[in-house]
Amino acid sequence: MSNTPVTEADLSPKLAHLAGLVSRYSSPEFLVAPGGRVQTIAAGHYTVSGLSRHVRLGEFVAHKSPTGIHLGEVVRVEPELTYVCPIEPGEPIGIHDTVIRKGAFRISPSDGWCGRTINSLCEPIDGLGPIGQGLGRRSISNTAPPSMTRKRVEKGFKTGVRAIDIFSPLCLGQRLGIFAGSGVGKSTLLSMLARADAFDKVVIALVGERGREVREFIEDTLGANMKKAIAVVATSDESPMLRKMAPLTAVTIAEHFRDQGDNVLLIVDSVTRFAHAIREVATASGEPPIARGYPASVFTELPRLLERAGPGPEGTGTITAIISILVDGDNHNDPIADSTRGILDGHIVLQRSLAEEGRYPPIDPLASISRLARKAWTPDQEKLVSRLKTLIHRFEETRDLRLIGGYRPGADPDLDMAVKQVPIIYDVLKQSPGDVDSQDAFADLAGALKAAAGIGGQPNIRR
Numbered sequence: 001m002s003n004t005p006v007t008e009a010d011l012s013p014k015l016a017h018l019a020g021l022v023s024r025y026s027s028p029e030f031l032v033a034p035g036g037r038v039q040t041i042a043a044g045h046y047t048v049s050g051l052s053r054h055v056r057l058g059e060f061v062a063h064k065s066p067t068g069i070h071l072g073e074v075v076r077v078e079p080e081l082t083y084v085c086p087i088e089p090g091e092p093i094g095i096h097d098t099v100i101r102k103g104a105f106r107i108s109p110s111d112g113w114c115g116r117t118i119n120s121l122c123e124p125i126d127g128l129g130p131i132g133q134g135l136g137r138r139s140i141s142n143t144a145p146p147s148m149t150r151k152r153v154e155k156g157f158k159t160g161v162r163a164i165d166i167f168s169p170l171c172l173g174q175r176l177g178i179f180a181g182s183g184v185g186k187s188t189l190l191s192m193l194a195r196a197d198a199f200d201k202v203v204i205a206l207v208g209e210r211g212r213e214v215r216e217f218i219e220d221t222l223g224a225n226m227k228k229a230i231a232v233v234a235t236s237d238e239s240p241m242l243r244k245m246a247p248l249t250a251v252t253i254a255e256h257f258r259d260q261g262d263n264v265l266l267i268v269d270s271v272t273r274f275a276h277a278i279r280e281v282a283t284a285s286g287e288p289p290i291a292r293g294y295p296a297s298v299f300t301e302l303p304r305l306l307e308r309a310g311p312g313p314e315g316t317g318t319i320t321a322i323i324s325i326l327v328d329g330d331n332h333n334d335p336i337a338d339s340t341r342g343i344l345d346g347h348i349v350l351q352r353s354l355a356e357e358g359r360y361p362p363i364d365p366l367a368s369i370s371r372l373a374r375k376a377w378t379p380d381q382e383k384l385v386s387r388l389k390t391l392i393h394r395f396e397e398t399r400d401l402r403l404i405g406g407y408r409p410g411a412d413p414d415l416d417m418a419v420k421q422v423p424i425i426y427d428v429l430k431q432s433p434g435d436v437d438s439q440d441a442f443a444d445l446a447g448a449l450k451a452a453a454g455i456g457g458q459p460n461i462r463r
């Protein structure tokens with residue numbers, strides 16, 4: 001046996017190591033959750049060693065920093081390193097900081113959330129105090145119900161917006177896109193649609209919006225629906241992770257209410273900003289771009305999000321999704337517009353030229369379609385709309401001809417009718433958020449045409 005005394009110098013590294021272990025594993029969650037250490041730090045992400053065997057793509061981790069616990073999402077897993085995108089921007093990250101696995105991000109929506117505005121992490125941001133938590137816990141990255149178990153979409157509803165109720169009427173459980181360039185009127189139209197009476201709940205995801213617009217949207221336009229609405233907001237200055245999560249959180253809240261049997265309206269403004277956020281996260285984690293800078297994951301995430309809307313399984317309610325798509329530079333064939341058009345059950349096209357004429361909402365009735373319109377129209381209405389479209393088409397294709405004086409009344413009875421009736425139809429379709437919602441768009445149109453016929457002695461529209 002050696003008699004050499006143990007000195008303080010011998011002990012201190014061991015004690016320091018022990019103290020480190022005690023502090024690292026002192027909180028209960030660290031006793032059970034696998035943990036790792038920060039290895040490298042870059043602008044949009046950091047890497048962690050020791051976690052790769054324990055985490056899956058898309059799961060969340062918690063990073064312990066001097067300012068508290070911060071969440072991050074796993075965006076790439078390699079044998080030795082896990083890549084993490086922090087949820088909040090500007091969080092202080094140090095080399096060798098501890099990071100533990102949290103698993104899927106789960107939320108517990110409850111009826112008490114109605115009338116409230118929250119962020120992507122379900123924290124209230126409206127200054128009205130804390131929000132209660134519901135009983136169930138749902139992962140925000142759930143998948144859609146299997147298609148064969150879902151109810152069929154067949155019940156029409158009135159939106160109160162005449163141009164939509166006449167030309168592209170909608171059904172409960174439908175997924176509709178509103179396509180337009182910036183400043184053409186997407187958000188305004190969405191806010192008008194958010195007032196529809198047909199819904200028990202309205203969940204609104206505002207992604208990448210200007211902070212100023214958010215309050216306007218919620219306070220000025222929702223009206224009586226405010227009490228049954230929940231807004232999930234991630235403004236343009238927030239991190240790409242929060243912007244990417246906002247629609248996922250919103251659809252998860254919508255699923256909660258759908259499962260209670262409610263008919264839910266889900267509004268996402270805009271899906272393009274959601275795609276931009278995914279692109280930013282993917283770029284930070286080194287995923288290669290494939291179309292216009294967008295990585296492949298954008299084109300899997302978009303259908304995953306939109307498939308979650310729609311009718312629920314038997315015995316549940318429906319999620320009707322109305323989303324806006326910003327078409328870059330008014331190019332309606334950009335990759336996000338193209339890929340969403342294929343997933344949706346209809347699209348409304350807004351034209352800048354109509355907005356410039358002051359014809360709001362600037363809906364192009366000939367370019368917009370609702371794939372479920374047949375279920376919402378009566379057979380008579382369907383025939384009438386087909387006739388209206390022919391008249392509008394005739395009116396538009398002869399616009400230049402008429403401008404240069406090449407139109408003579410009496411030569412073409414169809415054109416004569418178009419020239420008389422289309423301006424009246426256009427007038428009926430004009431609507432601004434301040435107007436009273438239309439209860440019966442077809443009756444409004446018939447009334448206007450009848451009144452005009454009465455004054456001018458013209459026959460009513462031929463069916």
Ligand SMILES: Nc1ncnc2c1ncn2[C@@H]1O[C@H](COP(=O)(O)OP(=O)(O)O)[C@@H](O)[C@H]1O
Binds near residue numbers: 183185
């Ligand atoms: N239905 C409408 N009635 C009157 N003005 C409208 C209408 N829709 C849009 N506008 C005008 O167009 C502007 C831009 O609309 P907005 O909805 O913010 O466009 P986007 O969301 O497409 O960028 C609004 O500030 C408003 O002045």
Ligand SMILES: [Mg+2]
Binds near residue numbers: 188
């Ligand atoms: Mg907008």
